[in-house]
Amino acid sequence: MNQETISNSHAEKTHPVTTAINILTAPGEAFTTIRAYPTKLFPVSVVLLSLMAVMFWYFSIVDFDWYVDNTLAQANLSDAQHDEARERMLSMSQTNFMLLGMVGAGVGILAIWMLQTVYLTLVSALRGDDIKFTHWFSLVAWTGLTSLVSVLGMCVNILLNTNGQLSNYDLDPLTLANLGMQSSNSSIEMIFNAINLTVIWSLILMMMAYRQWLQSGWVRAVGIVLGPYILIIGVLAYFAIT
Amino acid sequence: MNAKKISLIVLIAALVIAIPFINRAVFGTDAKAVNVSTVSQRIISPSILASGFLAHEEEVMLSSEVIGKVSELYVEEGDRVQQGQLLLSVDDKNFMASLEQAEASVRLNTIDIERQEVRIENLQRQLARTRSLHERNLVGDEEFETISNQLALAEIDLKSSRERLAQVRAQLDQVNDQLSKARIMSPIEGVITSLDIKVGETAIASSTNIPGSSLMTIANPNSIYTEVLVDEADVANIAVGQRTEIVAIAYPDQPMQGVVRYIANTAKIAQGRQGLSFTVKIDITDPGEVVLRPGMSCRAEIFTRQDEQVAAVPLQAVIFEEDRSQLRSEYFIFVNDNGVARKTRIDVGLSDDEYQELVSGIDNDVEIIVGPDQELRHLQEGDRLEVTPTEL
Numbered sequence: 001m002n003q004e005t006i007s008n009s010h011a012e013k014t015h016p017v018t019t020a021i022n023i024l025t026a027p028g029e030a031f032t033t034i035r036a037y038p039t040k041l042f043p044v045s046v047v048l049l050s051l052m053a054v055m056f057w058y059f060s061i062v063d064f065d066w067y068v069d070n071t072l073a074q075a076n077l078s079d080a081q082h083d084e085a086r087e088r089m090l091s092m093s094q095t096n097f098m099l100l101g102m103v104g105a106g107v108g109i110l111a112i113w114m115l116q117t118v119y120l121t122l123v124s125a126l127r128g129d130d131i132k133f134t135h136w137f138s139l140v141a142w143t144g145l146t147s148l149v150s151v152l153g154m155c156v157n158i159l160l161n162t163n164g165q166l167s168n169y170d171l172d173p174l175t176l177a178n179l180g181m182q183s184s185n186s187s188i189e190m191i192f193n194a195i196n197l198t199v200i201w202s203l204i205l206m207m208m209a210y211r212q213w214l215q216s217g218w219v220r221a222v223g224i225v226l227g228p229y230i231l232i233i234g235v236l237a238y239f240a241i242t
Numbered sequence: 243m244n245a246k247k248i249s250l251i252v253l254i255a256a257l258v259i260a261i262p263f264i265n266r267a268v269f270g271t272d273a274k275a276v277n278v279s280t281v282s283q284r285i286i287s288p289s290i291l292a293s294g295f296l297a298h299e300e301e302v303m304l305s306s307e308v309i310g311k312v313s314e315l316y317v318e319e320g321d322r323v324q325q326g327q328l329l330l331s332v333d334d335k336n337f338m339a340s341l342e343q344a345e346a347s348v349r350l351n352t353i354d355i356e357r358q359e360v361r362i363e364n365l366q367r368q369l370a371r372t373r374s375l376h377e378r379n380l381v382g383d384e385e386f387e388t389i390s391n392q393l394a395l396a397e398i399d400l401k402s403s404r405e406r407l408a409q410v411r412a413q414l415d416q417v418n419d420q421l422s423k424a425r426i427m428s429p430i431e432g433v434i435t436s437l438d439i440k441v442g443e444t445a446i447a448s449s450t451n452i453p454g455s456s457l458m459t460i461a462n463p464n465s466i467y468t469e470v471l472v473d474e475a476d477v478a479n480i481a482v483g484q485r486t487e488i489v490a491i492a493y494p495d496q497p498m499q500g501v502v503r504y505i506a507n508t509a510k511i512a513q514g515r516q517g518l519s520f521t522v523k524i525d526i527t528d529p530g531e532v533v534l535r536p537g538m539s540c541r542a543e544i545f546t547r548q549d550e551q552v553a554a555v556p557l558q559a560v561i562f563e564e565d566r567s568q569l570r571s572e573y574f575i576f577v578n579d580n581g582v583a584r585k586t587r588i589d590v591g592l593s594d595d596e597y598q599e600l601v602s603g604i605d606n607d608v609e610i611i612v613g614p615d616q617e618l619r620h621l622q623e624g625d626r627l628e629v630t631p632t633e634l
Contacts, residue, residue, distance in 0.1 A: 025246075025250045
């Protein structure tokens with residue numbers, strides 16, 4: 001069924017910085033602009049560059065020896081496995097880890113965005129909506145700008161750290177775990193470490209955009225946008241509890 | 243862009259910047275879970291390791307003094323023998339023949355001497371008669387001198403025969419001696435550790451390592467000791483009387499106790515080694531359940547300081563820092579100061595494999611951070627601690 005969409009001719013093309021500010025402060029305006037002009041380069045490059053930059057900074061200041069021990073302490077290894085893994089990790093230089101961290105951050109975020117985009121595109125296609133892949137990808141990228149707030153928090157944590165003993169789990173101050181939500185269950189702890197406020201904010205923005213673009217109600221918007229996340233978290237929580 | 247949006251951006255940024263500060267104020271930094279203990283009194287036994295082998299102090303390698311075929315062997319390898327016990331016999335036919343020959347020579351010479359003595363008596367009687375006749379001018383000078391000369395010659399012949407008798411008697415003794423060497427006795431009480439000859443083989447009188455020259459080896463099993471090679475860098479710390487723990491390679495879990503008995507005066511380059519080493523002999527005072535066999539490889543740990551209690555901490559608790567540019571090196575430990583780690587300089591003495599002696603610097607009731615190793619390795623001054631007391 002075709003949905004009414006906002007006419008492209010009513011939207012003005014704005015400067016990318018304006019759109020970025022609007023995403024954070026006046027999302028409705030930003031969604032109108034994105035719907036009309038689904039640009040991607042600005043948000044993708046800003047998010048990727050900022051994440052890679054903070055990874056570069058983090059690995060520049062971290063106590064590498066401590067980092068290796070801290071990483072291995074979180075894996076349940078036998079003494080022999082621990083020693084072997086430690087030797088292997090220490091044989092790689094701190095620069096190698098830095099490059100891996102930077103590339104991993106960039107590739108990781110792009111992969112998540114692609115999955116979100118493909119999912120939304122498929123749903124749209126099934127429903128007969130007039131929103132294409134390029135629109136969804138643009139939306140995902142622009143709503144991903146909320147991660148800049150996390151990057152700011154990471155920078156503060158790096159500046160406050162004096163001895164280089166800062167784990168990657170403690171780096172982002174906006175994760176649920178770092179905001180005080182702790183659990184003795186490792187699966188639930190993993191969920192708390194993975195979800196931060198900017199991810200929640202980004203999902204809320206996507207739901208708002210979905211409502212605005214497709215004139216839908218909240219129930220459908222929540223169901224479609226949050227559906228995969230609820231499923232994944234539900235499965236993890238089930239295994240954690242059982 | 244209106245003021246409202248700018249304010250919102252600034253507010254969000256301020257909130258995000260504040261959150262890490264609030265986190266630290268509310269939750270603090272993560273405390274590190276560490277184990278603590280107080281200084282303990284321990285025996286620090288620094289030691290020197292050396293490798294070597296077991297050997298017998300009292301050991302004899304028997305060889306034959308005569309050449310001949312072994313006719314009888316009265317012992318087997320592993321037998322216990324007494325001092326003077328007959329071990330083997332070498333075929334003595336030749337020696338017996340030589341003996342008979344020598345005895346015959348002695349008898350012949352004795353007979354010869356008897357004959358000459360009789361002749362001398364006869365000549366002495368003739369001389370007496372001739373002198374009497376010569377004094378009454380009934381016999382001429384020439385006849386008188388002839389009898390005198392014959393007597394003198396006979397006396398010289400007798401002397402010569404007596405010397406010849408002495409000579410053949412010496413030869414007889416020599417043959418008797420060789421004959422006695424055909425029966426080989428044990429010079430010591432002990433155990434036959436090696437039997438290198440069999441009946442029918444030829445025993446050869448030789449000191450070189452050729453077949454037949456070595457008959458057997460007898461050793462006193464109670465005289466077994468350990469001989470090790472100590473590197474010249476360590477020998478200055480070794481002294482006679484020091485306690486030693488010896489481990490035979492064949493019995494890795496059964497250490498034996500010993501005492502240093504002898505330290506060589508001269509160094510040597512041992513086979514398979516490059517530097518100089520000194521031979522050290524160690525008496526085994528308590529072999530435990532170990533069955534000792536000479537030649538066994540072993541490892542000795544010689545304790546260079548004996549049984550003295552000192553203040554000590556585990557080795558892993560001690561941190562060594564070196565500044566080569568200033569030629570400075572110092573030792574530190576971390577102590578628990580009401581839940582906060584404090585780095586404290588210490589003076590150290592000797593150490594063994596597990597503990598380091600503390601010479602000065604720490605009160606006995608101070609809690610020292612002793613582990614775990616992965617936390618201790620990265621501990622820093624001022625770190626918050628979650629303390630677990632540990633008994634060492």
